[in-house]
Amino acid sequence: MTVQSVSVLLPGGAPGPFDYAKGGHDLKRGDVVSVPLGRREVTGVVWGPGTGEVGHNRLKSVSGLIDLPKLPDLICDFVDWMAGYTVSPKGNVLALALRSAEAGPGKTKLLFRRGALEPARMTPARQKVLAAAADGLARSMAEWAEMAGVSTATVKGLIEAGALEGVEVPLFRAPPDPDPEHMHLLLSPAQRGVADDLIAALDGGFSATLLDGVTGSGKTETYFEAVAEVLRRGGQALILLPEIALTHQFMDRFEARFGCRPCEYHSDVKGPERSRVWRAASDGTARVVVGARSSLFLPYADLKLIIVDEEHDSAFKQEEGVIYHARDMAVMRARMGDFPIVMASATPSLETWVNANQGRYRHLTLPARFGAAVMPDVQLIDLRRDKPPSQRFLSPPLEAAIEETLQRKEQTLLFLNRRGYAPLNICHECGHRIECPNCSAWLVEHRFRSKLTCHHCGYERAKPHSCPQCGTANSIASSGPGVERIAEEVTHLWPEARVAIASSDVLHGPKQTQEALASMAEGGIDILIGTQIVAKGHNFPNLTLVGVVDADLGLSGGDPRARERTFQLLHQVAGRAGRAEKPGRALLQTHQPEDRLMQAIAAGDRDAFLTLEAEDRERLGFPPFGRFAALVLSSPDEPLLEAYARDLAAAAPLAEGCTVWGPAPALMARLRGRTRLRFLVKTQRNFRIQDFVREWLAALPPPGKVRLNVDIDPQSFL
Ligand code: ADP
Ligand code: ZN
Numbered sequence: 001m002t003v004q005s006v007s008v009l010l011p012g013g014a015p016g017p018f019d020y021a022k023g024g025h026d027l028k029r030g031d032v033v034s035v036p037l038g039r040r041e042v043t044g045v046v047w048g049p050g051t052g053e054v055g056h057n058r059l060k061s062v063s064g065l066i067d068l069p070k071l072p073d074l075i076c077d078f079v080d081w082m083a084g085y086t087v088s089p090k091g092n093v094l095a096l097a098l099r100s101a102e103a104g105p106g107k108t109k110l111l112f113r114r115g116a117l118e119p120a121r122m123t124p125a126r127q128k129v130l131a132a133a134a135d136g137l138a139r140s141m142a143e144w145a146e147m148a149g150v151s152t153a154t155v156k157g158l159i160e161a162g163a164l165e166g167v168e169v170p171l172f173r174a175p176p177d178p179d180p181e182h183m184h185l186l187l188s189p190a191q192r193g194v195a196d197d198l199i200a201a202l203d204g205g206f207s208a209t210l211l212d213g214v215t216g217s218g219k220t221e222t223y224f225e226a227v228a229e230v231l232r233r234g235g236q237a238l239i240l241l242p243e244i245a246l247t248h249q250f251m252d253r254f255e256a257r258f259g260c261r262p263c264e265y266h267s268d269v270k271g272p273e274r275s276r277v278w279r280a281a282s283d284g285t286a287r288v289v290v291g292a293r294s295s296l297f298l299p300y301a302d303l304k305l306i307i308v309d310e311e312h313d314s315a316f317k318q319e320e321g322v323i324y325h326a327r328d329m330a331v332m333r334a335r336m337g338d339f340p341i342v343m344a345s346a347t348p349s350l351e352t353w354v355n356a357n358q359g360r361y362r363h364l365t366l367p368a369r370f371g372a373a374v375m376p377d378v379q380l381i382d383l384r385r386d387k388p389p390s391q392r393f394l395s396p397p398l399e400a401a402i403e404e405t406l407q408r409k410e411q412t413l414l415f416l417n418r419r420g421y422a423p424l425n426i427c428h429e430c431g432h433r434i435e436c437p438n439c440s441a442w443l444v445e446h447r448f449r450s451k452l453t454c455h456h457c458g459y460e461r462a463k464p465h466s467c468p469q470c471g472t473a474n475s476i477a478s479s480g481p482g483v484e485r486i487a488e489e490v491t492h493l494w495p496e497a498r499v500a501i502a503s504s505d506v507l508h509g510p511k512q513t514q515e516a517l518a519s520m521a522e523g524g525i526d527i528l529i530g531t532q533i534v535a536k537g538h539n540f541p542n543l544t545l546v547g548v549v550d551a552d553l554g555l556s557g558g559d560p561r562a563r564e565r566t567f568q569l570l571h572q573v574a575g576r577a578g579r580a581e582k583p584g585r586a587l588l589q590t591h592q593p594e595d596r597l598m599q600a601i602a603a604g605d606r607d608a609f610l611t612l613e614a615e616d617r618e619r620l621g622f623p624p625f626g627r628f629a630a631l632v633l634s635s636p637d638e639p640l641l642e643a644y645a646r647d648l649a650a651a652a653p654l655a656e657g658c659t660v661w662g663p664a665p666a667l668m669a670r671l672r673g674r675t676r677l678r679f680l681v682k683t684q685r686n687f688r689i690q691d692f693v694r695e696w697l698a699a700l701p702p703p704g705k706v707r708l709n710v711d712i713d714p715q716s717f718l
Contacts, residue, residue, distance in 0.1 A: 005050025011095035023061030111138035115165035178258035180228035195225035213366030235304030242313035265291035311343035422478035432469035
């Protein structure tokens with residue numbers, strides 16, 4: 001007799017799936033089950049028929065079905081595909097899809113309301129409960145006890161006496177339905193045209209669209225029209241945002257248009273709320289989900305549209321665990337579900353822009369800001385000519401512009417993408433630079449905390465009085481500016497001005513930063529000094545001057561995407577000025593005003609920049625004209641790491657159209673006490689880069705003390 005078996009995939013890094021006997025259960029692909037593994041019971045998902053590789057006599061049985069909705073076939077297929085694409089264990093990808101499910105208990109809970117009987121014995125405590133129960137509402141035992149100020153034993157007594165009766169209620173209330181007709185804006189003709197195109201795409205199966213328009217042109221309002229149409233048709237929509245900080249503001253925006261908040265899903269959404277959204281996605285009651293990367297893996301019953309807002313944002317790239325780009329995975333998810341995906345940006349990634357230009361993606365544009373707002377006037381300040389005074393960082397023209405802006409009672413934003421006081425401390429006797437003992441990085445000075453800190457591993461020390469190398473006393477000097485140092489300069493120049501810092505720092509944490517940003521919006525701040533967290537999403541009506549302290553920052557280093565990212569950031573920051581009625585200007589301090597990137601920013605000519613960048617990349621065979629995969633090897637044991645890397649280099653298969661570089665020290669050659677080496681695989685565009693990497697690694701798996709990360713389509717070369 002043959003035992004019927006199934007293969008069960010377990011979330012996590014273990015190989016698998018594993019075979020189990022059905023144990024009398026009726027099991028289909030996607031069923032969530034409990035299975036024995038060693039001495040434990042673990043949760044897994046039925047992945048298909050058994051492979052028959054394990055003898056029947058040794059086959060263990062599935063213990064039972066778990067009270068969770070089955071994963072839709074499409075999700076299982078998506079997990080399979082994504083594991084293949086990212087060269088990751090399937091179980092690790094499955095974990096993304098199951099993460100919030102497990103926290104969820106059953107579908108109903110037991111509550112109590114006033115029953116038919118009177119208790120035989122009445123006490124004052126019992127009386128309090130029954131008085132409260134006159135409202136007829138059902139509550140948990142703990143809620144009754146708290147409400148009436150009595151012990152749970154009292155409540156139990158009333159239940160036993162039949163004075164309170166139990167009712168089963170659904171554990172989760174269904175989320176409210178967004179109303180597509182709640183509010184209509186009168187769209188401009190250009191906006192209407194774009195909205196109609198997006199709506200028409202809903203009838204066409206899979207398509208990918210770049211929604212390309214300057215900040216403030218109404219991209220959000222127009223894609224909301226497509227979301228409204230999905231709601232009318234009864235489907236579900238997903239809006240992916242790059243950062244949690246942006247979700248908060250987005251919720252209000254959504255509520256204004258649709259009358260209620262959508263389901264929110266990201267790593268800050270915890271416990272029962274996570275499970276609630278997971279179930280609501282799976283039974284279709286979550287009509288619209290707004291979230292970060294992880295919301296892509298919810299088990300949607302009927303997903304009909306994905307929007308990726310700020311599609312160029314590097315925060316969509318998950319750099320740990322399963323390494324993936326949520327935008328690229330979302331495109332595949334849409335393809336598998338046969339529905340449209342819309343990628344919105346004012347500064348599209350080069351990949352998406354090239355795809356749109358070559359006709360693989362549709363390209364819709366909104367050319368102008370909505371209403372009276374105009375794009376700011378951008379000027380370059382040549383730091384070689386207009387030098388700031390010694391030990392200062394604001395050049396005379398920028399200083400004058402800030403002065404004028406203060407006179408007019410308007411606001412200034414000074415942008416510098418560097419936390420802390422100074423990025424480097426250096427001995428002026430011997431030139432020694434103070435480095436992190438665990439990472440290849442300099443320690444950053446934070447003056448408010450009077451500490452030198454590593455931004456990679458968190459190592460901290462006091463600023464030394466004498467040089468650790470040559471011993472000279474009082475020789476260690478702060479070099480270069482961070483936002484704290486700019487604040488010091490500004491306060492010195494304009495002691496009366498109201499100044500605040502917004503940065504993602506321990507001292508200026510998320511709360512202080514939110515407060516600073518809110519205060520800026522209300523006019524409570526004259527000069528705001530911020531890192532990149534001020535670059536996106538915020539609207540400051542009275543902000544008319546943006547000063548970029550160091551426009552060249554970010555251009556050095558060997559990263560092929562550095563220029564693209566710098567352009568996006570500078571464009572976005574400059575765009576903060578003059579978003580309301582008043583015209584704005586942006587002044588960029590640079591040492592290389594003739595660089596075409598600076599020229600393009602000043603001229604507001606994004607496409608000129610992208611065209612030339614694309615030509616460079618095509619010539620070099622860089623993405624999107626060729627493909628990259630990075631292998632990063634790290635270990636605390638350097639000799640072991642080097643030996644393995646040498647063996648791996650020797651084992652690289654030979655293939656036409658494929659070059660392997662390395663091993664070379666990674667850009668962060670040491671990180672958190674581990675040495676890091678990197679291989680880079682560069683191939684032609686149509687090369688099956690994943691197969692190559694799989695074949696290569698299969699021949700030589702890493703020893704236990706070496707960690708190996710595969711990054712397909714790497715975004716940064718850290
Ligand atoms: P984007 O997403 O391109 O940055 P938004 O959709 O956020 O642009 O629009 C910018 C601002 O202009 C928002 O405050 C929005 O409500 C407003 N807006 C855009 N289009 C209209 C319109 N047709 N009628 C009224 N306000 C609009
Ligand atoms: Zn460190």
